[in-house]
Each structure stands twice: as structure tokens, then as C-alpha cells.
Amino acid sequence: MINNKVEFLKKQFPFLEKLIALTETNWFNPNVTSVKEALPYVGLTAEDVRDASARLERFAPFIANAFPETQSSNGLIESDVIDIANMKQALCANQTLDIPGRLMLKKDSHLPISGSIKARGGIYEVLTHAENLAIKSGLLNKTDDYQCLLNNSFKRFFSQYSITVGSTGNLGLSIGIISAKLGFSVTVHMSADARQWKKDRLRSLGVHVVEYNQDYGAAVCEARKQAENDASCYFIDDENSKTLFLGYSVAGERLKKQFDHLGIIVDQEQPLFVYLPCGVGGGPGGVAFGLKLAFGDHVHCIFAEPTHSPCMFLGVHTGLHDAISVQDIGIDNITDADGLAVGRASGFVGRAMERLIDGYCTISDESLYRYLGLLYKSENIALEPSALAGMHGLKAVVENSEYKTRMGLTEKVMENATHIVWATGGAMVPPEEMEKYLSQATI
Ligand SMILES: *Cc1c(COP(=O)(O)O)cnc(C)c1O
16 A cells, blocks of 8 residues: 555544554444344345354264264354453452453353364354265265264265365364365465464374465465365355354354353343454454344444454454555554454455444553463463453443443443453463463563
């Protein structure tokens, strides 16, 4: 982007100065609307989410058999939602914050199979592709017991096809693990910031890992190119995929069921706030879509990004979406939050969801580590740095009175609120790596 244009944008959007200065900041979008008004812009419907949910049900017997850790949930890939009252207390003391309501953690960090939120979207898209191929060749019927997919005949069938993806690490892990299990030939193009252990893990499963010394955008670009030249190769498009998005969105109805079970009510007087770490946007966007369908206007979603990678904030705030990158305004996209190191947001997600996301906030790596240490000390839960980003959204909501007044969120209502920090990764981090993270946690 040319300099002139950047200067013009800065005048038009004074907020950019704060992003460029890399200071932690937040913005609550004045243009959010009701679910009813916003839904037509999403381009996807409740029916699409039900279809995704039904597909995951069909695959559940296969998943339970192929990944024994999912047997207790009958082959559904789902995580717990738990109270973190000690963390709430620690946050109040550490930040002199007064947090009204109940604080909970959604442990996608501990999702079975790949230990991150990518176990929702990534695995779902590979399953969808496998089902489409097998049904088209007459090998599978939707009414079959999908445990048959474990047979060698299916492995041989899928081995004729390849799958490719670009990733900062976790998406590659999810796609690699499930694709290898089904028998696909799979290539993961890893950006420079991807952790060595993630590459090692994938190679041990027979996944082709190609490494780049550039960022996520470059890795995706190479993956796309690979598929363009090979008709049997399927490219998983993290920047634009509706299938990935729908895989994530099933989380909404699942959380609703968990809340019903726990007796947690969400309504006008008892709102729900959900804080989601955002990279390219598919994960948090899909989850937020599912949550809006499940809880309507009473759920408020806030996205959190590193100060060095605020791509969705930038794209939605300027209305330029994927026509602008953080590098265009001189931000380097270098952060320890590897799942969030994305310079250009998904245009599809930004345009689909901008009317439904209440706010955006940025967080420094230093704060990520501080929350990482606080959570470990107070709750004995260890997460990867990206997964802590949501904690800062909580602070933004607690501190911003303009937003709460505009949304009719009075003090009395806030006292009855439930806050969920969506923890997006961490369970598969090797102990020696986790030690390093914890040693950086200055509290
Ligand atoms: C990928 C990822 C996210 C964000 O998902 P996007 O679809 O990239 O926005 C958040 N946290 C972790 C740990 C991730 O791996």
C-alpha cells in the first residue's frame, strides 16, 4: 500500500495511530446490530450449522474408534467449560479490576486429537472432503456405520488423493493428524514462526512438512499453488473456507447444551460475554456465528489479537478487510502467539461477521505471559500464549462504560453476567516448552 494512502487512512481513522504505536487498545464497533438484521450478511444459515453437526454425528463412531481419547464423549470432539473463580480473584488483585459476574474457561486448549481450537474446523473440513470423495465413488452411504473408514480398502482409496494447507502450526497439526489417519497424502506448509515440536510431531506421522522463513501469508500462498497444479490435491483455504467456518460454528449449540446441563441461563438480564483469540478469523468467527445462533442477542463476542498482529481489528475498523495488512501500516506481525501471527485477516469472515462482533482488543506478548503465569498459579492450568489473549477482552469490557451504556448493560445486569475466556491451545505443548513459557511469565 502506498504511503499517501496510509497517511489518508490515519486521518480518517485516528485509531490507527494506537495500532501503529503497538499500544494495547480496544474498539467497540458502533455498527453492531441484532442477529436478525445481521444474518442475511453472513451468507450461511442455521440449517448449514445443523448439517455440519449431523456430519460430525455420522463420523462419531469412526472418531471414537480411531482416537480412543474420544470414547468417553462417544466420538464427539468437545471440550469442558469450567469455573475459574481463583483466576477471577487473581485478576482482581493483580489488575485492581472489579469483575462482575461469573468467570469461566472454555478448554478448547484441551480438545482431543490435536489440543487446540483447530480440532473443530480443521478436522471437520478433512472429514467433509473424505465423505464427499467416498460417496461420489459409490464406496460410502450416509447411512453406513462410518467405522468402515478404518478399513484398509478406504486407506488405499484415500491414498490416491492429497491434501495441502498453510499454517502457523495448529491448523497444520489438526489437518495433518486426521488426514494421515484416513490415509491421505498430506503436505503442511509451515510459516517461520511455527514451533519445531509441531513440525516434528507431524513428520513422525508421515506428514510432509515444508518450512518457510516467511510468515503465514506466504505459507498459504505456496499451499494454494501446490493444489492448482494437481487435480487430485485439495487445498484447505484457511482464509476463505466456509467449511472450516461451519466446523467451528457447531461449538455454539454444544455450549448451549453444556449450559443447560450446568443450569446457566443466558437472557436479557443474564448476558453472556465470550472472549476469542483471533488469527485469520475463521476460528473465532465460526464460533461466534454458532454462539449467536444458539444464544441470540444475549451473547456478546469480543475478538482479541496481539499488538503486533491486529489484522481483523484493522480490516473491520477501516472497512478494507483483506485489502489491507498490518505490514501496510508498518506493523511487523511478529509475536510469540504463533496461532495469532496473521497479518491479513480473512475477508470472508470480516464481511460476514462485522455486524455481530461487539469489540476488538489488542494485547502485548508481555501481557499474554502475565496471564499465562496467573492462570497457572491460580488454577494450575497451562496454556500456550495465544490462548490467553481473551483475558484482555474481559478487561476491556469491564473498563469501557460507553459500550455498556450503549448496549443497555447496567451494573445490575453485569452482576449476573457469565464471562467465557475461550482458551484455544496448549494441551499438546511438550513439558520442556511449557517450562520455557512459564519462565517468561512475570507476574
Ligand atoms: C488458530 C488459532 C487461533 C485463531 O483462529 P483463526 O481461525 O486463525 O482466527 C487462536 N488460538 C490458537 C491457539 C490458534 O491456533
